[in-house]
Amino acid sequence: MPLVRKNAAIQEPEGKLGVLLVGLGAVSTTFIAGVEAIKKGRAEPIGSLTQMGTIRLGKRTEHRSPRLKDFLPFTELKDLVFGAWDIFPDNAYQAAAKAGVLEPALLEEVREPLERITPWKAAFDQFYVKRLSGPHVKTGKTKWSLAKEIMHDITAFKGEHGLKRCVMIWCGSTEIFLQEKPVHKALASFERGLKENDIDISPSQIYAYAALSLGIPFANGAPNLTVDIGALQELARKKRVPIAGKDFKTGQTLMKTIVAPGLKARVLGLSGWFSTNILGNRDGEVLDDPESFKTKEESKLSVLEYILQPGIYPTLYGRFTHKVDIHYYPPRGDNKEGWDNIDIFGWLGYPMQIKINFLCRDSILAAPIVLDLVLFLDLAQRAGMRGVQEWLSFYFKSPMTAPNLYPEHDLFIQLTKLKNTLRYLRGEDLITHLGVEYYD
Numbered sequence: 001m002p003l004v005r006k007n008a009a010i011q012e013p014e015g016k017l018g019v020l021l022v023g024l025g026a027v028s029t030t031f032i033a034g035v036e037a038i039k040k041g042r043a044e045p046i047g048s049l050t051q052m053g054t055i056r057l058g059k060r061t062e063h064r065s066p067r068l069k070d071f072l073p074f075t076e077l078k079d080l081v082f083g084a085w086d087i088f089p090d091n092a093y094q095a096a097a098k099a100g101v102l103e104p105a106l107l108e109e110v111r112e113p114l115e116r117i118t119p120w121k122a123a124f125d126q127f128y129v130k131r132l133s134g135p136h137v138k139t140g141k142t143k144w145s146l147a148k149e150i151m152h153d154i155t156a157f158k159g160e161h162g163l164k165r166c167v168m169i170w171c172g173s174t175e176i177f178l179q180e181k182p183v184h185k186a187l188a189s190f191e192r193g194l195k196e197n198d199i200d201i202s203p204s205q206i207y208a209y210a211a212l213s214l215g216i217p218f219a220n221g222a223p224n225l226t227v228d229i230g231a232l233q234e235l236a237r238k239k240r241v242p243i244a245g246k247d248f249k250t251g252q253t254l255m256k257t258i259v260a261p262g263l264k265a266r267v268l269g270l271s272g273w274f275s276t277n278i279l280g281n282r283d284g285e286v287l288d289d290p291e292s293f294k295t296k297e298e299s300k301l302s303v304l305e306y307i308l309q310p311g312i313y314p315t316l317y318g319r320f321t322h323k324v325d326i327h328y329y330p331p332r333g334d335n336k337e338g339w340d341n342i343d344i345f346g347w348l349g350y351p352m353q354i355k356i357n358f359l360c361r362d363s364i365l366a367a368p369i370v371l372d373l374v375l376f377l378d379l380a381q382r383a384g385m386r387g388v389q390e391w392l393s394f395y396f397k398s399p400m401t402a403p404n405l406y407p408e409h410d411l412f413i414q415l416t417k418l419k420n421t422l423r424y425l426r427g428e429d430l431i432t433h434l435g436v437e438y439y440d
């Protein structure tokens with residue numbers, strides 16, 4: 001790829017953009033309510049790079065640092081239209097009230113647009129999320145017919161709102177741990193599997209198949225296998241659709257990808273990292289099931305290995321112990337508390353400890369990620385990008401990459417990669433931070 005993209009045309013965002021959310025729970029409703037509150041001037045879009053971030057262009061002496069939203073043709077918040085599926089029939093206002101993330105007074109102010117969002121029936125099977133059951137579920141006999149029903153929901157939604165473009169984000173519960181099987185390898189075998197109700201095809205994969213078949217970009221906010229399979233990546237390339245995943249990087253893993261690169265930068269050693277947290281929302285309840293937790297654990301554990309590269313630094317990182325667990329503790333609701341005990345060692349091997357106690361709010365951290373992914377995926381599609389969008393790794397605990405490539409987990413490298421991709425899309429010089437020219 002040349003360092004500067006020539007003829008860098010990005011189609012303008014014409015008309016409205018449909019935001020299709022699978023799951024209308026804590027994250028989705030906090031996202032939608034937030035967008036409505038921001039539109040009313042009631043709050044600021046804090047945590048959203050597309051809304052508040054800037055990008056340096058050219059040399060430092062040029063003093064060019066526009067806001068991302070002035071540099072790129074994003075869809076405006078006023079042009080977002082929301083649709084969702086859930087296994088509960090509650091509208092977005094009721095679901096937000098039950099999730100209990102936002103204060104009643106704020107919810108009251110955005111009640112009207114939220115009440116208008118009533119979910120479609122879900123493609124759901126309790127086999128894949130053991131701790132969940134609900135009445136608002138599609139009854140299609142095969143996974144193939146469920147995919148068709150989802151496509152029908154989308155087509156009707158597009159017709160109703162006169163939409164040309166949509167983006168789908170999986171904000172549904174974490175499914176049980178699945179691995180790529182022969183049925184997942186190629187599109188033809190996957191489509192056969194849908195018709196034959198293959199047990200290895202999960203509901204999240206049915207939604208993703210429906211979206212990609214209709215040319216709709218897809219991002220996976222949970223640690224599910226979903227689009228990490230040959231068949232759906234083949235479909236994304238064939239239909240020229242961008243995809244991204246997986247598992248929103250919010251609380252404890254966000255901290256890990258901020259702190260670990262710093263320790264490594266100063267070549268300080270690590271002998272152990274113990275992470276535990278308590279969480280009381282429905283996500284916490286689902287993750288209380290060992291099969292769903294296994295999916296989450298895999299996603300959370302991989303981070304340190306990739307950042308610290310024990311193969312290259314055996315003395316510093318060759319033997320560290322890494323433990324992660326989550327406890328479902330209802331009194332905390334969505335307000336998670338995480339504890340990290342980090343055992344490090346320095347000069348001459350002398351041990352030290354770092355303690356992090358993060359009292360975070362899960363959905364408050366996740367909502368701006370959903371917004372950015374919607375806007376970036378739509379932009380990517382208008383810029384002609386397709387398949388896995390590694391530059392969006394910044395937002396994920398387990399970033400997707402090309403086969404045989406290890407994922408980049410360091411938050412600061414991820415941010416550089418994201419911003420350089422945006423410069424590239426706009427035909428601007430990439431920034432290497434070399435800077436020798438200032439001293440010539």
Ligand SMILES: NC(=O)c1ccc[n+]([C@@H]2O[C@H](COP(=O)([O-])OP(=O)(O)OC[C@H]3O[C@@H](n4cnc5c(N)ncnc54)[C@H](O)[C@@H]3O)[C@@H](O)[C@H]2O)c1
Nearest residue numbers: 023025026027086122171172173174222248250282283362
């Ligand atoms: N909040 C965070 O910080 C964070 C971070 C990383 C990942 N996640 C993931 O994001 C997802 C959403 O989190 P949340 O806190 O909103 O959870 P939640 O339990 O409040 O909401 C999930 C919703 O998805 C619905 N659902 C489940 N399966 C479905 C299906 N097949 N079709 C339609 N709807 C379905 C559930 O009924 C529920 O309403 C979870 O998988 C969670 O692990 C969240």
